[in-house]
Amino acid sequence: MEEELRVRLNDHQVSKVFPVKPKSTAKPVSKSETPESRYWSSFKNHSIPDLVSSVSALAFSPVHPHSLAVAHSATVSLFSSHSLSSSRRFSFRDVVSSVCFRSDGALFAACDLSGVVQVFDIKERMALRTLRSHSAPARFVKYPFQDKLHLVSAGDDGVVKYWDVAGATVISDLLGHKDYVRCGDCSPVNDSMLVTGSYDHTVKLWDTRVDKSKWIAEINHGLPVEDVVYLPSGGMIATAGGNTVKVWDLIGGGKMVCSMESHNKTVTSLCVGRMESAETRLVSVALDGYMKVFDYGRAKVTFSMRFPAPLMSLGLSPDGSTRVIGGSNGMVFAGKKKLRDVVGEKKSLSLWSVRSQVDETRRRALRPTYFRYFQRGQSEKPSEEDFLVKEKKGLKLTRHDKLLKKFRHKEALVSVLEEKKPANVVAVMEELVARRKLMKCVSNMEEGELGMLLGFLQRYCTVQRYSGLLMGLTKKVLETRAEDIKGKNEFTGLLRNLKREVNQEIRIQQSLLEIQGVIAPLMRIAGRS
């Protein structure tokens, strides 16, 4: 201990090498990286060609490989969720409003605005069944959770229909809504329970076993309901209407559990997402272009992401690897997570175990009494009881650092200008200022290098973080190298751009000053009261 202390006391090196570092930037006060936000932002963007018109509905197949059905205008396109490439198209007579897969993923149902519900085999072009009964545009169609034989649909006629698919007949008409029915969901625990949401502000809970076509329970959302979704427990539902999302407890008699009002425009679609830790979150998209992740257990918005279009529909694949959002302008924002290939991992694991056995036998064999012990190479791994002598990590110097160390100032500046990292360039310039060599560097620059410098100045001299140094430098460069710059064709474009940038900055500053002039008296008054 004493020895160690002594070493530390006298350890200080007289002088070290300090590589040029850019100024550190401010860190936000709150933590930007929570595990939650890391999960939700880790979907890697995949491009899907634009689909021209608004994407009205999205559905994932419940079975592997979770193919994706996208409803847009009078078409439903099937995408493979692996490559997100279009594999098949189904055309309709009118605009498709809703689409849903059967529990085995072999069939899907879709309804359009002509009021027709059609059932397709995903491998065939022609419709298997065409269910006609709605007198107005059909808006929602859904297979019950495990039931393969029935369908639920509803539409602008306000009637919820329970279909026998095989016979293409309506089993029961569930009457009660007084306005357009726009959405609904089937219970994940019971095949005969379903909820529907309507523009009459209510969400109604139905049981298809009850014959009398009367709802079991009713919830008033307070605004036209755009979407309703069962939470995985089956005892709670979430409703979206207006710019609020509300979570209700059905078992507890339809009490509101919590509500989320962080969207600015109408929430269009809801979906339940499953995180890696098997926790579930409510994901909502709205016309304001935001996707929000709502932790309904803690009543807190945990993640928020902005997209450049009003959002219409949302789908999350059941394995959590794909997130697809449809926009009103036909854009589909697809994101895929890198999933670890479980099977491959297993295989490699078995391989590993075999090899590690081999390794172990060999290691056991290596003793100082054997000849091979003395032939161990550089790649030999240290064993547990070996004492490791750690080598000092060398300082990695970049090219401009090495040049600065050799006092080749101009070359250092030119080399860092070539790298196109503005923070580094500014850091090197500051180091040159501290060495009193910046103006000498500028005056020694060749024509090409001067062009590079001017290009850099033109691009970054109005950036707030660098402007303190670069504005002054720009002026000096133009003053000292006036005769070199004047009348050269290659510089005229740069100078023109530079002038424009500066003028624009001056305008911005003036308008900011005006705003400040307006605000200052208000702040004064606010401070006084």
Next chain:
Amino acid sequence: MIRGGRSYVTSPPSFSNDAKKLLVCTGNTVSVFSAATGLQITSLEGHTALVTTLIVVPASTPAQKILCYCWTASLDGTIRHWDFSGPELLKTIDAQLPIYSMVIPSLLSEPQQIDKRRELSGKLVAFVSVEDISVVNEGSKELRGHIRRFNLAKPRVPRGDTLKETAEPESIVISPSGEFFGIRHKCKIHIWDIPSGGSRHAVSRKMTLHHTKVINAFAFHPTERVIAAGDVTGRVLIWRGFGNRKLALGNQKKKVRATVDLDNAGVRGEDDTESCTTWHWHSAEVNVLNFSSDGAYLYSGGREGVLVVWQLDTGKKKFLPRIGSPLLYFMWSPDPTLSSVVCADNQIHLLKMPSMEILRTISGIKAPPSLPRMYEGLASTVAFDRSSGIAALCTENYCVQLYNLLNDRGISEIQVCERNHQPGDEITVVVTAVALSLDGSVMSTTEVKLPEDGIGGLVSLKFWVSEPDSKTFTLSTIVYEPHRDAGVSAIAFHPTRSMAVSTSFGGDFKIWVCNSDKNQTDKDSSWICHAVGSYKKKPMTAAAFSGDGTVLAVAAENVITLWNPDKNILLSVLGATLTPITKLCFAGKSEFLVAASHFPRPELSVWNTSKLSISWSYGLRVEAVTSAVDSSAFAVLAVIPKSFKTDKSKENIFRGRDGAILLFNGSDPKPVSIWTVIKAKGGSISFLGDKSQLRLAYVNGSREYVVFDPNSDESHERSAVDYDGLAGLEETGDAGYTSLYGQLPDYDKKRMEDVDSLATPFISSERPWETIFSGSTLNFPPLQKLCAEFFESLMEKRTAVVE
């Protein structure tokens, strides 16, 4: 009373014979350091002035290596012989003249013979360089430096025979073989040989080598007749085979010694040498030259801080670069793997030899940085941790040095600004201020990057948090341009909470808080701006928190504004002083606020914050203010104006001292005590410790310090390791009182003389007026009256403003 911070680099250090100890001249004492740990073992005390020369008696046989004898010479005119293992003073020889340099050739040449001869004939010859103090006039052309020969074996040396007279005392260099010694004198080197043999009256013969530039340093080869000399331009000259004609051995030549040859001031080519070669690598003057002990290598170094090793036969070079400070001396030790190099920044580096790695460093307090103009008088380059007695001092190489004042030891250095300091370069980055929070857990520094041609200037403010185990600080927050492009004028910490305030010349102040208060994570705590305030856009020059932290006083040029630091509300404004305020300090927990200003008219004023009025003021130029935490006492370090010092009647009061520490209590304008000090300009004071053991620390302009108890009447108590010194620089100040108030009683005089030999520089340790006047109250007026009178005689008093 603890003294310390003395310079380790006034004269070359020396290794003991077993290379386990390093002897260093530190002021009036010689300190012995352990080469293995770099810590001080003991010290040799006795000289009353600066020790200038230190010669360890070399061992010729391995058995003698345990012997620890040394000779020292000092400016007090004595030569002393020590056993430094003891330590024990063996012998004192009074030379009566200040000795600047001394060599004892016979120790080197044939030690065993010398021992014998010393016993037989009682002869031990030393050559000394002394200053003839009989020639007093400064301007006269008298030659004041003398080279003389003394016989140390005789108990008293009246006057040695003079070999040479120079304008200033020069240092003598001796060859390792003990055959020659020489001095440099402008562009010349004068060399004498030392007559061997027993002839008592043998006269040394002399020769001269010439150069066209002023020679800075030279060295003799250990075995051959080779001299190396370094000049001011950085050239190293090697003369081989010098003195074959003039200093040739043999008796017949001795008679032929021609005086004519000696004085022909000629060019280099005509000197008495076989050859002369020049090596040029150093860009600035060469200060260090030394041959290796086997004579194969030559070590040279100079202002640029690079130690160069020349292979003597081939001229090939090896370097130890980036030492970061001008080199002063290079010493090799009897142990071939160890040597030491002494730097101008008060550091002694021990080198592992063939590889020239720095093994460890004996570190004194480094010199203060030179500041740009606008920060002169405003910068606070010294901060104190009151509880642990640690001072944080800004240094030239962009570091803050932590130095323990209580045991006189450097703790660590914190690189504030990631740059390497190169001596001689233009100063472009300066650490302008350092401040420590009251508990010493947070440090704040400001640095200024000076612009080139008006572009690229940058001010940054940094907050550091201490690491609990090792006494160092890690960077917590950097604030670039805290007050836009204006410089930071002062930083002050809240006494209890993690809150700080920085003021700027740009007319605003900012309150910073540590946000670890909220989320309780110590690791990623950072400092953020809590509030900004300004008063009529006036430059803010000083700030202070009150003792309980509820009031923040900020000086806006010449008014004092009082703020609530939490809500950022202006509470009130104290009336205007005449000049801009540079220092603010609350007097402990009381309601009194001390303000100091010094340009253009110096003033010290004390304000009552409850009555919002001035209590009293003096026209004093104040360098530093400090207040005790618990009581209402405060102390100021005042610079005594020049007019007072030159005044004939008061001349003997100050005796070259230029400052005074005045201790006040609350609102009382009469100081409780006064101590006069030297080098007050750029100095700093602070109270240390708490109420139970209150001490006052004073660090002067050249960073020597003293820690003492302001309330004790005892003559000074000494700490376990003894640290006194400086007595050559500071003298006792009691003479001022005798001159003012007449003859002192006899008993006291005697005591003063006793203590004088023990070197007591401060009158504080004696406080003569209390002891003097305690007995005979009939003859003398009461103490308070005397004190006030004395104080009034020092400075003009201003009438208090009554509202």
